[in-house]
Amino acid sequence: MIRFQCPNGQFSWDKVSIGFIGAGQMAQAMAKGWIKAGVVKPDRVVASAPTNRNLAAFKELGCSTTNSNVDVLKMSNIIIIAVKPHMIGSVVEDLRSNVDFGTIKKQTIFISVAAGVPLADLEKFHFNAVTSVVRIMTNVAFAECQAMTASCFGSVAYPCTKEVLTMLFEPVGSHISLPESLMNVFVGMSGSGIAFMFSLLEGMSDGGVRLGLPRETSNTIAIQTMLGASLLAQANMGKRKLAELRESVCSPGGTTMAGLYTLEKNAVKAALMEAVEASCKRSEELGCAGKK
Numbered sequence: 669m670i671r672f673q674c675p676n677g678q679f680s681w682d683k684v685s686i687g688f689i690g691a692g693q694m695a696q697a698m699a700k701g702w703i704k705a706g707v708v709k710p711d712r713v714v715a716s717a718p719t720n721r722n723l724a725a726f727k728e729l730g731c732s733t734t735n736s737n738v739d740v741l742k743m744s745n746i747i748i749i750a751v752k753p754h755m756i757g758s759v760v761e762d763l764r765s766n767v768d769f770g771t772i773k774k775q776t777i778f779i780s781v782a783a784g785v786p787l788a789d790l791e792k793f794h795f796n797a798v799t800s801v802v803r804i805m806t807n808v809a810f811a812e813c814q815a816m817t818a819s820c821f822g823s824v825a826y827p828c829t830k831e832v833l834t835m836l837f838e839p840v841g842s843h844i845s846l847p848e849s850l851m852n853v854f855v856g857m858s859g860s861g862i863a864f865m866f867s868l869l870e871g872m873s874d875g876g877v878r879l880g881l882p883r884e885t886s887n888t889i890a891i892q893t894m895l896g897a898s899l900l901a902q903a904n905m906g907k908r909k910l911a912e913l914r915e916s917v918c919s920p921g922g923t924t925m926a927g928l929y930t931l932e933k934n935a936v937k938a939a940l941m942e943a944v945e946a947s948c949k950r951s952e953e954l955g956c957a958g959k960k
């Protein structure tokens with residue numbers, strides 16, 4: 669039995685129960701990933717949403733569902749807040765009017781996945797003076813246990829909370845701690861960035877189709893090429909720079925240089941840098957909008 673001793677009591681991993689407030693894209697990806705990785709059993713997961721349209725996917729996974737956020741609060745010791753950033757204020761105020769926050773189990777961990785919403789705003793909700801509040805950002809590759817997750821902690825951050833986060837996020841990809849000031853950059857690179865990768869894949873696949881390959885074959889080639897590039901880059905981390913890996917494929921006057929010249933002429937790298945910046949700014953704006 670794995671137990672973490674926290675200053676606010678004992679967190680027993682064997683009794684972990686995860687509750688999602690909000691059951692959309694992100695919540696579903698997280699539930700799928702955790703169940704697939706064996707982090708939690710489906711009968712220890714509950715999700716709430718006002719309508720049943722997204723809850724059906726949780727039912728299919730074997731999880732409990734409810735239209736009451738209060739039920740989620742009562743049934744879970746890890747609460748994932750997965751509503752749109754501008755909804756958080758009203759969702760928490762609604763909870764507050766139905767539940768005495770003083771009665772929430774002290775070991776409960778609140779985890780917000782909302783883009784842009786700062787910890788200071790989350791902590792203003794005063795869930796419970798001794799309860800940990802964590803802000804994370806991740807992406808939909810969670811469903812395939814290949815997420816990139818970053819987390820930062822509020823003022824109540826026990827070593828045991830960090831251990832619980834490691835148990836939650838390491839089996840479903842990579843997990844890093846980041847200073848909160850960089851969380852919106854992470855939104856641009858990973859939360860949103862995964863869509864930039866889909867766009868690149870689409871472009872590569874279109875390139876093959878344009879020259880006569882069937883779509884499915886073209887998709888297979890594009891996907892495996894990106895996967896191979898990612899794994900090779902990962903295997904070489906700290907050993908060879910990305911530029912060296914690229915250089916290693918470029919023979920003078922060869923085919924790769926011809927293609928790379930086209931990418932450079934069309935400023936693809938600069939476009940990606942601007943895309944990360946645009947997402948980062950939008951995340952800041954959404955966080956500010958949530959305050960209104």
Ligand SMILES: NC(=O)c1ccc[n+]([C@@H]2O[C@H](COP(=O)([O-])OP(=O)(O)OC[C@H]3O[C@@H](n4cnc5c(N)ncnc54)[C@H](OP(=O)(O)O)[C@@H]3O)[C@@H](O)[C@H]2O)c1
Pocket residue numbers: 689690691692693694695716717718719720721722723737749750751752753755759781782783805806807808859860
């Ligand atoms: N999607 C991504 O790739 C991604 C990546 C990183 C972070 N995020 C963050 O994840 C959060 C959710 O995004 P999403 O893409 O999953 O959105 P989504 O698919 O639109 O899902 C939002 C969910 O919130 C539910 N909801 C609305 N009002 C509610 C209320 N009062 N109480 C409880 N649930 C309520 C919706 O209910 P219904 O099912 O009834 O409509 C829906 O299930 C956002 O804050 C976003 O910034 C998303």
